[in-house]
Amino acid sequence: xxxxxxIAACQLIHHARTGVLATLSHSIEGHPMxxxxxxxxxxxxxLILFLSKLAEHTRNLEADPRLSVLLTRPKEQGxxxxxxxxxxxxxxxxxxxxxxxxxxxxxVPQWAHYQQLPDFHFWRVTPxxxxxxxxxxxxxxIAATDYLKTAATIFIDHD
Amino acid sequence: xxxxxxIAACQLIHHARTGVLATLSHSIEGHPMxxxxxxxxxxxxxLILFLSKLAEHTRNLEADPRLSVLLTRPKEQGxxxxxxxxxxxxxxxxxxxxxxxxxxxxxVPQWAHYQQLPDFHFWRVTPxxxxxxxxxxxxxxIAATDYLKTAATIFIDHD
Numbered sequence: 601x602x603x604x605x606x607i608a609a610c611q612l613i614h615h616a617r618t619g620v621l622a623t624l625s626h627s628i629e630g631h632p633m634x635x636x637x638x639x640x641x642x643x644x645x646x647l648i649l650f651l652s653k654l655a656e657h658t659r660n661l662e663a664d665p666r667l668s669v670l671l672t673r674p675k676e677q678g679x680x681x682x683x684x685x686x687x688x689x690x691x692x693x694x695x696x697x698x699x700x701x702x703x704x705x706x707x708v709p710q711w712a713h714y715q716q717l718p719d720f721h722f723w724r725v726t727p728x729x730x731x732x733x734x735x736x737x738x739x740x741x742i743a744a745t746d747y748l749k750t751a752a753t754i755f756i757d758h759d
Numbered sequence: 760x761x762x763x764x765x766i767a768a769c770q771l772i773h774h775a776r777t778g779v780l781a782t783l784s785h786s787i788e789g790h791p792m793x794x795x796x797x798x799x800x801x802x803x804x805x806l807i808l809f810l811s812k813l814a815e816h817t818r819n820l821e822a823d824p825r826l827s828v829l830l831t832r833p834k835e836q837g838x839x840x841x842x843x844x845x846x847x848x849x850x851x852x853x854x855x856x857x858x859x860x861x862x863x864x865x866x867v868p869q870w871a872h873y874q875q876l877p878d879f880h881f882w883r884v885t886p887x888x889x890x891x892x893x894x895x896x897x898x899x900x901i902a903a904t905d906y907l908k909t910a911a912t913i914f915i916d917h918d
Contacts (some may be wrong), residue, residue: 620779620793620829621793622781622782622791622792622793622827623781623791624789624791625847628847628887628888630783630789630825631825631827631847631887632781632782632783632791632792632825632826632827633781633791633827633845633847633890634779634780634781634793634827634828634829634845635829635843635845635890636829636831636841636843655898656890656898666789666790666791667791668781668790668791668792668793669793670779670793670794670795672795682795684794684795686792686793686794688784688787688790688792728787728790729787731792731794731815739814739815
């Protein structure tokens with residue numbers, strides 16, 4: 601795994617503010633379901649979600665924590681040309697400390713408003729594997745351990 | 760189901776040229792996987808994909824045809840405000856006739872180039888259910904039969 605690809609993955613996660621979740625449907629059992637969500641990240645490079653209990657994807661994650669999250673950085677040259685990263689992992693409920701809450705509300709300002717609603721909760725995505733497509737045909741798998749090792753340096757440098 | 764929501768779903772599918780697929784991973788068994796794809800549509804309002812055999816999502820669909828496709832129409836007001844539609848269905852290989860090929864290459868011009876590559880094939884998405892989120896909190900399920908009945912009139916009127 602080249603350092604260049606690990607850095608590309610870190611940058612995509614560091615800058616992403618929206619993503620597409622793939623979860624397993626509880627209502628159409630086992631069927632994969634795609635939906636959108638705002639995303640933030642912690643200082644270790646893990647994605648954080650802030651989800652309404654009423655949302656379909658939240659009910660899916662409560663029944664089965666397996667998910668993936670797609671992040672894209674458009675190059676405005678058609679869908680095959682943009683850099684994109686799929687983080688495959690598990691989501692778990694999280695009670696963030698004050699520092700992380702401040703970080704997240706800076707990343708995604710509308711979350712400060714949603715916090716006043718009773719049914720929103722934070723979830724952390726623990727990565728298992730990542731799939732980076734860094735332009736047409738340039739696809740590769742990244743191990744979570746490799747990603748997290750690189751993220752530990754990059755996310756601190758840039759925060 | 761109001762006619763307004765059915766029309767909103769038809770318009771999203773009619774105009775969409777990119778989508779996010781959720782498929783079931785063959786390599787991380789059963790795990791949902793999100794990925795991007797260009798999308799076209801046929802005159803009945805069904806999505807058509809043109810996928811490389813080498814792509815991870817294609818291998819997933821060959822092993823399990825269940826998928827969903829997320830389409831969005833941004834309103835540029837943050838992720839919760841945009842209209843979005845998830846089509847939950849099954850993908851199957853398709854040999855389109857000349858009229859459908861002409862339609863698809865007009866919708867997605869880069870597909871004419873990919874056709875010269877040996878490993879690209881067409882897939883049709885047969886919808887089972889659709890989930891429309893027409894702005895913050897305005898979520899509803901749409902039955903495939905209701906959608907296809909409306910699409911049969913709208914897609915012909917606008918083609």
